[in-house]
Amino acid sequence: MSRRATNETDDCDEMSKRMRGVEEKEDGAETGEAVNSRSLEEKNVVYFDMVNASLAELRVRVERVVVSKPPPFTRAASLLVLLTLLTLIPTLVGARNGTNVVLIVIDDCGFGDIGLSETQKTNLPPGSSPLPTPFLSSLFNSPNSQRLNLRTSPQCTPTRASLLTGVSADELGLSHYVLVNGQDLGIPEDTRVIPEYLPSSYTSHLLGKWHVGHSRHSSTPLSRGYTSFRGYYLGSTDFYLHDSSEVCCCNETCGPEREIKKFNNSYEDLQGDGVEVNNETYATDYVTNDAIRIIDEFKDSDEDLFLHISFPATHSGPSGTPQYPPSSLNETLNITSPLRAQFSAMLTNLDWNIKRIFESLETLDNTKIIIVSDNGGESSNGASNYPLRGEKFTYFEGGIRTPCLLINFQKVEERVSTVDDMLPTILDSLNVGYEEEKFTGTSLFRDVKEEYKVMVDPVYMCGVVFWGSFKGVFNGTCGYDVILGKEYMRGWVPPADSFNSTPSLPTSYSPEMLFDLSQDESESNDISTINKDIMEKLRRVYRTRIKEAKERDRWSSAKGGDLDTVTPKDGSIGPWINDKIC
Numbered sequence: 001m002s003r004r005a006t007n008e009t010d011d012c013d014e015m016s017k018r019m020r021g022v023e024e025k026e027d028g029a030e031t032g033e034a035v036n037s038r039s040l041e042e043k044n045v046v047y048f049d050m051v052n053a054s055l056a057e058l059r060v061r062v063e064r065v066v067v068s069k070p071p072p073f074t075r076a077a078s079l080l081v082l083l084t085l086l087t088l089i090p091t092l093v094g095a096r097n098g099t100n101v102v103l104i105v106i107d108d109c110g111f112g113d114i115g116l117s118e119t120q121k122t123n124l125p126p127g128s129s130p131l132p133t134p135f136l137s138s139l140f141n142s143p144n145s146q147r148l149n150l151r152t153s154p155q156c157t158p159t160r161a162s163l164l165t166g167v168s169a170d171e172l173g174l175s176h177y178v179l180v181n182g183q184d185l186g187i188p189e190d191t192r193v194i195p196e197y198l199p200s201s202y203t204s205h206l207l208g209k210w211h212v213g214h215s216r217h218s219s220t221p222l223s224r225g226y227t228s229f230r231g232y233y234l235g236s237t238d239f240y241l242h243d244s245s246e247v248c249c250c251n252e253t254c255g256p257e258r259e260i261k262k263f264n265n266s267y268e269d270l271q272g273d274g275v276e277v278n279n280e281t282y283a284t285d286y287v288t289n290d291a292i293r294i295i296d297e298f299k300d301s302d303e304d305l306f307l308h309i310s311f312p313a314t315h316s317g318p319s320g321t322p323q324y325p326p327s328s329l330n331e332t333l334n335i336t337s338p339l340r341a342q343f344s345a346m347l348t349n350l351d352w353n354i355k356r357i358f359e360s361l362e363t364l365d366n367t368k369i370i371i372v373s374d375n376g377g378e379s380s381n382g383a384s385n386y387p388l389r390g391e392k393f394t395y396f397e398g399g400i401r402t403p404c405l406l407i408n409f410q411k412v413e414e415r416v417s418t419v420d421d422m423l424p425t426i427l428d429s430l431n432v433g434y435e436e437e438k439f440t441g442t443s444l445f446r447d448v449k450e451e452y453k454v455m456v457d458p459v460y461m462c463g464v465v466f467w468g469s470f471k472g473v474f475n476g477t478c479g480y481d482v483i484l485g486k487e488y489m490r491g492w493v494p495p496a497d498s499f500n501s502t503p504s505l506p507t508s509y510s511p512e513m514l515f516d517l518s519q520d521e522s523e524s525n526d527i528s529t530i531n532k533d534i535m536e537k538l539r540r541v542y543r544t545r546i547k548e549a550k551e552r553d554r555w556s557s558a559k560g561g562d563l564d565t566v567t568p569k570d571g572s573i574g575p576w577i578n579d580k581i582c
Contacts, residue, residue, distance in 0.1 A: 096201045099430055100298075100305040100367040103194075104354065105163070106403075107156065107209065107236075107315035108392060110377025112384035112495060113347060115140035115147065115403045123387060127499035131344045132331050135355040139371070139405060146406045148444075151466070152375050152419045153455055154392060154399035154478070156235060159374040159419050160310075161212045164193040166423030166439035168455065170545065173554035176459040178235055179211060184577055185558040186213015187224075194306065195225025197427060197434060201304045203227050205294050208287045208310035211235055217575045226308075230290055236315050239283040239323040282325045283312045284346070288353040295360045305364065309357070313350045314343060316381040325349050340496035343382025368409055368429060370422065373402035379488070379503075384495040389523040393480040394489050395455070395464040395473055396523055412444035416466045416517075418453045452541050458549035459556055465538040465545075469518035470531075472538030475511050492522065512539065 112120065114136045121130055130137075139145055152159040157178040158169030165187060169175035172188060179185055187193065195204035206221045206229045213219025214233035221229035232242075281289070291309050298305045317323025324345035331348050335341040354371075361367050376399040377383025378392045390396025406412065409429055420441030427434050428443040442448055456463030462475035481489040488503035495501065514528035514535045528535040 096302065097199055097304045097430055097432075098366055100364050101202075101307070101426065101430070102357075102361065102367060102369045103306075103308045104357075104369065104371045105160070105209070105308075105310045106350065106371070106373045107311060107313060108375065108377055108381065108383060109314050109347070109373035109403060110383040110385040110391070111388050111398065111401050111403065112386040113314070113343075113377060113403070114351075115405075120387070125386070125494045125498040125500065127336065128386075128495040128497050129334065131335075132348050133351040135358075136351050136371075139354075139407065140403075142407070144408055146409060146412060148404040148406060148412075148417055149415065150372065150402060150404040150417050150419065150421075151400045151453070151455070151464075152373070152402050154375050154394055156209075156374045157211050158455075160209075161187050162418070162420040162441070163372070163374075163422055164212065165191050166420050166441045167191060168418070168420050168440040170456050170458060170549035170552060171440055173552045174212075175455070175549060176457045176553065176555045179213070181234065183555075183558040184215040185554060186215065186219030189218050192438075193224045194308070194423060194426070197423070197432065198225075198306055198430075199304075199432060202306050203298075203301075203303050204306040204308065205229075206308045206310065207231055207290050207294075208312060209235070209237075210310070215575060216577045220575060228294075231287075231310065232312075236318070237283060237312050238318050239312060240280065242283060242286070282349070284349055284353050285325075287311055288356055291357050292360045295357070295364065299363045311350060311353075314346045314377070314381070314383065316378070320380070322346050322382055335497050337382075337496040337501070339382040340384075341382075343496075366408075368426075369407040370405070370426070371407070372404040372419075372422075376400060376402060379493045379496070380486075382496055385493070386495055387492065387522045389492050390476065390489055391493060393484070394477045395462060396476050397517075397521065398493075400455070400464070410445070413447065415444075415448065416453055417444060418455065418466075452538075454541060454545045456542065456545050456549050458546055458553045461546065463542055463546065465541050467534075467538060467541075469516050470534055470538065471515045471517055471523075472528075472535065472542060473513045473515070473523070474539075474542050476513065514538070 113131060114133050116124075116130050116137075124130070140147060153162065153169050153175065155178050158175045161167075161172050161174045162169050165172065172191065174185070174187070195202070198204065204226045206226045208231045210221055210229070210231060210233050217223055220233070287309060291307060294307060295305075314322070321339070322342035322345070324342045326345075328345035328349045329341065332341040332344040335344055361369075376385050376388075376390070376392045376394075379385075383391075385391050385398030385401075388396070388398035388401060390398035392399055394400075406425075409425075412425065418441065420439065421444055422441065424434065424436070424439050424441055424443035425445060428445040436442075442451065450467075453466040454463065456474075457478055460475070460478040462478035464474070464476075465472040477489050481487050487505065490509050491503050491505040493501075493503045510526060510528070512528060512535070513523075513526040514531055515523045515525065516527060517523075519525075
């Protein structure tokens with residue numbers, strides 16, 4: 001406990017005030033949609049061409065005013081044009097927006113792991129107690145924070161793809177499962193990601209996990225608007241060795257007759273800045289050290305910062321169980337379950353590291369922060385989604401309702417949101433223009449009278465439809481309860497440190513269910529038979545979306561590529577299609 005302050009809430013509030021800067025400031029200059037739609041290289045050319053043209057036009061108009069001495073009305077109009085153009089010039093040349101953005105993504109953290117409300121704490125099963133995360137707890141209770149009623153996809157690749165693009169995963173053809181080593185697949189190249197929407201005043205950095213494309217250079221972060229990337233391309237990593245050998249198949253499915261190869265997936269110096277990777281440093285510490293280094297470099301910068309921190313925690317290690325720093329176990333001595341204690345050690349270490357980042361951010365003015373988990377927790381790794389039903393891989397609330405905070409944002413609409421809403425919300429908060437039709441998500445700053453929120457997996461034929469407080473669930477486990485041999489995914493799993501941690505299963509399990517989340521957030525009471533009209537309405541929406549998603553699905557047809565050329569010279573998984581280096 002020596003590294004943690006006792007007055008966590010006061011520390012958090014003071015940090016947030018400093019990072020907000022002067023509250024009366026405008027959030028930033030409006031940026032033209034047409035300019036934002038271009039690449040960064042095109043922007044620079046366009047900006048200076050426009051500035052030069054504007055200055056030339058100004059000279060002509062001034063000369064006319066001086067030489068011709070036009071009537072007062074014309075002279076006034078000329079001065080108005082002059083003032084308007086002078087106002088636009090700073091925006092055209094990429095003047096600072098004045099707001100920094102930090103996106104923190106946690107891996108596989110459950111609804112019952114952080115940010116518990118007083119009601120949740122009171123209703124914990126006997127024997128269980130909140131995990132020791134003092135700083136994150138203070139953030140969830142800070143007046144500068146807003147907890148979103150957010151739903152992600154039930155697995156990481158679909159969530160991360162939607163988060164970065166503002167487009168639903170099934171629209172991208174990426175809603176089924178996750179990317180694996182040999183797949184030639186990623187976010188479509190004609191779909192922009194967050195850094196590509198930001199004005200040219202922003203410098204974007206990514207640390208940690210990517211997992212939305214690695215087979216081609218055009219799919220990797222440095223081709224998607226990021227200035228630097230230090231991390232790993234796939235789903236998990238060894239927390240000390242900073243690599244992970246994963247199996248990939250030469251064809252669509254693995255089997256005894258298939259050739260199987262292994263490739264490393266390393267946390268490495270991918271942008272070549274020469275900073276050495278220390279293989280003895282715990283991965284969460286390592287990502288944080290890199291984040292603090294970048295923040296420190298920005299203290300006196302005349303640019304805006306977009307810092308995307310994608311932590312490896314609290315995903316399991318290579319063995320499928322928590323890979324924790326032994327020193328953090330000292331703070332989990334009161335947790336009776338060894339599995340829950342090990343998971344807690346990972347989370348406690350993450351809590352301390354997030355506090356370190358916030359302390360470093362005090363040096364930057366006006367910083368907006370988003371904290372989100374990519375999907376529900378996995379009970380076999382010690383995580384908890386209690387009291388919600390299901391867990392990672394399922395469309396029940398335990399698989400898709402995750403902790404999410406907006407910090408130092410203006411007040412947003414309180415409604416069920418999905419992860420594709422996040423990008424337009426960020427852009428609106430920065431006063432950055434965009435074309436609404438580019439997104440399937442809707443900014444939380446904009447009113448929505450009636451809207452269905454839909455997520456589907458067209459391969460395993462499952463999904464969810466939200467409409468107001470109603471939620472239609474279709475094949476809620478997506479069959480993973482059978483595939484993984486985990487029947488408990490259908491029901492409710494208490495935290496592992498409960499006196500009775502035996503999962504509760506439903507008395508019956510239907511492929512189509514309806515719940516009213518305003519009355520039943522734990523999805524205990526299927527009301528589909530007494531609300532047939534509502535169920536039919538949601539069923540039609542689901543079937544239409546599944547049909548459309550089947551036509552867009554790219555995961556099923558993604559081949560492994562030429563695996564003889566997959567292994568780069570340094571042995572790490574990475575781009576191999578049309579790669580002269582490999």
